[in-house]
Amino acid sequence: MRRGQGIGGHLVANVASLRRLPQLVASLWAAGPGLASAILVLRLIRALQPPAVLYVAKLIIDEIVARSAAGAGSFQLADLQQGGALSPLAGLILLEFVLVAGDAVLSRVDRLLEQMLGERHANRLGAALIRQADALDLAQLETGEIQDRLQRARNQSVMGNSLLGQMLNQAQDAVTLIALVAGVAAFAPALVLLLAFALLPSLLGEAYFNSLRYGLDKEATARRREIDYIRYVGANARTAKEVKLFGLGAYLAGRFTTLAGSLHVASMALARKRALWGALFGILSALSYYGAYGYIAFRAVQGDISLGELTFLAGALMRLNALFERMILGLTQIADRALYLEDLYSFFELVPGVTEPERPLPFPEPVRQGIVFENVGFRYPGKEGWVLRNLDLTIRPGETVALVGENGAGKTTIVKLMSRLYDPTEGRILIDGIDCRAFALADLRRHVGVIFQDFVKYNFPAAVNIGVGRIEAVADRERMDAAAEASLAADVIARLPAGYDQVLGDMFTSGVELSGGEWQRIAIARAYFRDAALLILDEPTAALDARAEAAVFARFRDLSRGRTAVFISHRFGTVRMADRIVVLDRGGILEAGSHDDLMRRDGHYAALFRLQAEAFQ
Numbered sequence: 001m002r003r004g005q006g007i008g009g010h011l012v013a014n015v016a017s018l019r020r021l022p023q024l025v026a027s028l029w030a031a032g033p034g035l036a037s038a039i040l041v042l043r044l045i046r047a048l049q050p051p052a053v054l055y056v057a058k059l060i061i062d063e064i065v066a067r068s069a070a071g072a073g074s075f076q077l078a079d080l081q082q083g084g085a086l087s088p089l090a091g092l093i094l095l096e097f098v099l100v101a102g103d104a105v106l107s108r109v110d111r112l113l114e115q116m117l118g119e120r121h122a123n124r125l126g127a128a129l130i131r132q133a134d135a136l137d138l139a140q141l142e143t144g145e146i147q148d149r150l151q152r153a154r155n156q157s158v159m160g161n162s163l164l165g166q167m168l169n170q171a172q173d174a175v176t177l178i179a180l181v182a183g184v185a186a187f188a189p190a191l192v193l194l195l196a197f198a199l200l201p202s203l204l205g206e207a208y209f210n211s212l213r214y215g216l217d218k219e220a221t222a223r224r225r226e227i228d229y230i231r232y233v234g235a236n237a238r239t240a241k242e243v244k245l246f247g248l249g250a251y252l253a254g255r256f257t258t259l260a261g262s263l264h265v266a267s268m269a270l271a272r273k274r275a276l277w278g279a280l281f282g283i284l285s286a287l288s289y290y291g292a293y294g295y296i297a298f299r300a301v302q303g304d305i306s307l308g309e310l311t312f313l314a315g316a317l318m319r320l321n322a323l324f325e326r327m328i329l330g331l332t333q334i335a336d337r338a339l340y341l342e343d344l345y346s347f348f349e350l351v352p353g354v355t356e357p358e359r360p361l362p363f364p365e366p367v368r369q370g371i372v373f374e375n376v377g378f379r380y381p382g383k384e385g386w387v388l389r390n391l392d393l394t395i396r397p398g399e400t401v402a403l404v405g406e407n408g409a410g411k412t413t414i415v416k417l418m419s420r421l422y423d424p425t426e427g428r429i430l431i432d433g434i435d436c437r438a439f440a441l442a443d444l445r446r447h448v449g450v451i452f453q454d455f456v457k458y459n460f461p462a463a464v465n466i467g468v469g470r471i472e473a474v475a476d477r478e479r480m481d482a483a484a485e486a487s488l489a490a491d492v493i494a495r496l497p498a499g500y501d502q503v504l505g506d507m508f509t510s511g512v513e514l515s516g517g518e519w520q521r522i523a524i525a526r527a528y529f530r531d532a533a534l535l536i537l538d539e540p541t542a543a544l545d546a547r548a549e550a551a552v553f554a555r556f557r558d559l560s561r562g563r564t565a566v567f568i569s570h571r572f573g574t575v576r577m578a579d580r581i582v583v584l585d586r587g588g589i590l591e592a593g594s595h596d597d598l599m600r601r602d603g604h605y606a607a608l609f610r611l612q613a614e615a616f617q
């Protein structure tokens with residue numbers, strides 16, 4: 001929000017913040033139409049209760065006044081009945097009791113139903129969020145802005161529940177308000193004007209401050225992200241080792257205090273201004289309330305209105321005053337939260353760039369000609385430089401290809417393109433002559449098994465950790481044994497207290513943490529368990545000891561016979577086993593051939609190979 005925008009602009013911004021509310025209402029409705037209708041009916045009944053209570057109180061007082069005027073004398077218990085039925089007075093008192101007690105019961109039922117609906121809605125939203133994140137491109141998820149939005153969307157999926165309650169309160173209060181104002185208008189129309197006078201400034205003021213708050217929040221997004229990150233780094237088991245040894249605690253705490261302090265100063269300045277204006281508006285509304293009170297007292301003394309009407313009007317005024325206060329506060333809270341709905345729903349509206357073909361072609365089985373990179377160029381979205389450029393590469397079926405190159409040469413990026421985590425910016429990737437964008441994503445990915453260097457360490461049982469390779473076959477123990485055997489994970493499993501059922505990782509108390517190399521064996525087992533035609537391992541053996549690495553690769557060669565395998569490694573002892581070695585440099589191919597070819601050529605590869613070999617001599 002820019003300064004000097006004027007109250008009109010602020011109001012528009014405030015209303016704009018509410019534009020996502022209908023979407024929330026629709027998704028709440030979809031979560032339980034029956035529940036939602038029941039809640040609406042209950043809220044409507046409850047909304048009309050306060051004016052009804054006041055009106056019955058008016059009737060009771062008028063009845064009492066009428067009886068004393070008629071000289072009925074002191075009240076006897078026998079007066080409660082009249083001619084075998086309840087007297088009008090007793091009937092009214094009973095009605096008042098039913099109204100009050102009934103509301104107490106209805107409010108409990110209502111709360112229960114709202115909790116049910118809220119939880120159902122949050123669960124649906126949570127699942128939808130995971131599905132949408134899955135549908136989006138890696139490139140989208142990797143941008144800071146989307147991560148931010150996702151984080152806030154995750155919070156919102158729970159916050160939606162409190163918004164439900166607040167919106168219903170607001171709607172209920174609005175109905176009560178209308179009913180009370182109609183009641184007041186029936187007896188003393190002039191009062192309504194007075195009330196509007198008290199209400200309007202508060203409303204405009206709240207709207208103005210809401211939008212200022214929003215502007216402040218928006219401005220502070222980057223700082224808030226950094227604060228959250230520092231909080232994470234500073235108080236977290238995963239970073240604790242380094243934070244302790246480098247003595248970073250004081251540095252992080254200091255940075256946190258500075259950033260949080262700057263936010264605090266801005267938000268307090270606004271809060272002070274808001275408190276001051278709030279107090280002024282409060283005085284204004286108290287003035288109009290007592291002005292109105294004086295007016296009706298005067299009319300009652302003059303005999304223009306009955307004692308019962310006086311009671312009704314005084315009660316209605318008191319309630320209206322409280323209702324205004326509550327509604328304005330509610331409006332602020334709703335507007336506050338509704339702002340963050342924007343994050344939730346705009347996240348759902350993101351459209352993936354890696355798209356499904358309209359009429360997908362079947363993935364060739366088996367692949368006969370291989371995978372061809374045809375003049376491929378790639379730039380990360382929103383980034384300047386080319387990571388890959390003019391890349392021509394053919395991977396023949398049944399071949400084992402090693403990608404080597406210095407850090408940042410683009411090896412992992414090639415793997416991501418092959419599995420369509422990204423699409424090339426230029427050129428095409430063909431599988432048996434067909435652009436890989438012509439296959440259904442799931443079909444393509446079913447035929448590719450990738451283990452990245454930063455594979456996920458799932459804090460799930462060991463069996464699931466391997467089974468994620470092909471989750472629909474997670475119960476197939478025979479297949480799992482074979483995969484664990486091939487990746488040397490079988491030894492790791494055998495040492496676990498609960499074997500395959502052992503939860504891994506340190507997140508849950510029942511978990512057992514593995515060493516880096518042990519985790520890696522589990523991850524490689526995933527690749528074997530997947531049993532895909534194209535197997536890709538991105539630095540799969542970096543954490544393995546020398547003996548394990550040799551064993552893993554001996555098996556890898558055996559097991560990948562007849563299928564295409566691509567691996568990335570910085571260890572030349574491993575790389576030399578490949579049928580073909582592709583040396584990448586700054587996004588292009590420097591040289592390619594078998595180990596013997598490349599050594600004979602005596603180029604970059606031979607130099608690097610010797611460098612590594614010398615280190616061991």
Ligand SMILES: Nc1ncnc2c1ncn2[C@@H]1O[C@H](COP(=O)(O)OP(=O)(O)OP(=O)(O)O)[C@@H](O)[C@H]1O
Pocket residue numbers: 142380383387405406407408409410411412413414
């Ligand atoms: N998500 C990303 N967004 C922007 N740039 C990226 C992203 N991932 C990688 N890069 C950049 O792309 C280039 C190639 O990265 P890539 O991960 O493909 O290299 P690599 O050859 O696998 O390196 P290493 O041997 O270090 O694993 C690097 O310069 C890197 O900075």
